[in-house]
Amino acid sequence: MRSPARPFLFLVFFVLIVSLACSALSGGDTPAPQPPTEAPSIQLPPATQPSIQLPPPTAEPQQPQPTSALVDVPQDFFKEEFNTNSNLGNWSYFTMGEGSKDDSKLSVESRDDGLLFDLGTLDLYVYYLYEAQLFYKDTTVTLVAENQGVNNNNVSLVCRLNYDKGEWYEYSFESGGVWYLYSVSSFAYKRMDNGGSNALRQGLAVNEYGMTCEGNTITLYINGQKLKTYTDNKNFFNEGQVGFNISSLNVLPVTVNVKSFEISQP
Helix, strand or coil: CCCCHHHHHHHHHHHHHHHHHHHHHHCCCCCCCCCCCCCCCCCCCCCCCCCCCCCCCCCCCCCCCCCCCCCCCCCCCEEEECCCCCCHHHEEEEEECHHHHHCCCCEEEEECCEEEEECCCCCCEEEEEECCCCCECCEEEEEEEEECCCCCEEEEEEEEEECCCCEEEEEEEECCCEEEEEEEECCEEEEEEEEECCCCCCCCCEEEEEEEEECCEEEEEECCEEEEEEECCCCCCCCEEEEEEEEECCCCCCEEEEEEEEEECC
């Protein structure tokens, strides 16, 4: 006959086995695995800026501002219209004659209608030269001048002037109608030719004087009329400055208003 406790013990043992198996399958008290942690972030330094400072974007071009005075650019061939706006910085003068020993009464004044020469002394020769170009060879010079004083003065043109050597060619016209052509060497005058012309307007009048120096020939003009062409085979001056001369003789006042001086190619 079986004992009634055996089935009960067997049932308890079976329940215990099943319980242990379930506990093993569920992992018991073991903590659940955590997700992997993120890698630590590395702080990189900011990108290095170039040490060269680039220029800013180009600005809009600015219009040139007007200047208070015009700048004169020296030219080889041009016409100087003498007035109060003329830049006389390109011009210079020297004096000769007995009157040059005391030329304190000499006055050269810019006016609206010309450059006024008032000599104020007898026997005074005033040479007015263009300084921006010292070495003209072949050239034509033309002077327009108005006599405002006595009818006894000289108006002259010069070419190939070399002041250091004291030499040049000079075409001189007396207000009475007689003209002269000189070669000057060591500041001494030598008359090469002379003559007379009714084409000169005498008295208080405006005249145009012209002189061409080309090669060894010199051509003279008065008021557009050709007077003569002279060939110099002795004192051939090759190059030099150009300009003009206003001279007093033995009567005053000598007042001449120079309106223009032109330098051109022959």
